[in-house]
Amino acid sequence: MGAENAITGLTRGGTPWVPQFAVALDEAKCIGCGRCYKVCPRDVLTIVQRAIDDVDLDDEDDEDEDDDSDNSFMTLSNPMDCIGCEACSRVCPKACFTHDTAALAV
Ligand code: SF4
Numbered sequence: 001m002g003a004e005n006a007i008t009g010l011t012r013g014g015t016p017w018v019p020q021f022a023v024a025l026d027e028a029k030c031i032g033c034g035r036c037y038k039v040c041p042r043d044v045l046t047i048v049q050r051a052i053d054d055v056d057l058d059d060e061d062d063e064d065e066d067d068d069s070d071n072s073f074m075t076l077s078n079p080m081d082c083i084g085c086e087a088c089s090r091v092c093p094k095a096c097f098t099h100d101t102a103a104l105a106v
């Protein structure tokens with residue numbers, strides 16, 4: 001995304017910073033641990049129960065066996081309220097999030 005037109009914030013001290021908005025969440029990799037939900041300062045995320053059938057049938061590529069909860073996953077239910085703080089990615093143990101800048105609406 002073009003940096004010139006990107007939404008830019010300021011720290012309290014006046015230093016510019018470019019928010020990295022959550023634009024995608026890999027629901028297949030998500031283990032439903034809820035860490036991102038706890039740290040998100042906005043109402044962006046919602047946890048969803050997997051269908052009972054999916055819990056057993058979609059288990060083919062689980063190299064890691066440290067899953068916290070295979071029966072739920074997080075969704076980006078309200079992405080337009082994201083402030084691009086990246087707290088979700090800092091705590092996510094599975095690197096589920098993709099972030100990007102956003103262009104200023106003109
Ligand atoms: S970047 Fe910040 S506001 Fe956006 S989803 Fe992640 S924790 Fe929430």
Ligand code: SF4
Pocket residue numbers: 025029030031032033034035036037073074088091092093094095096097
């Ligand atoms: S922190 Fe990562 S693995 Fe845990 S619920 Fe959020 S997206 Fe899923």
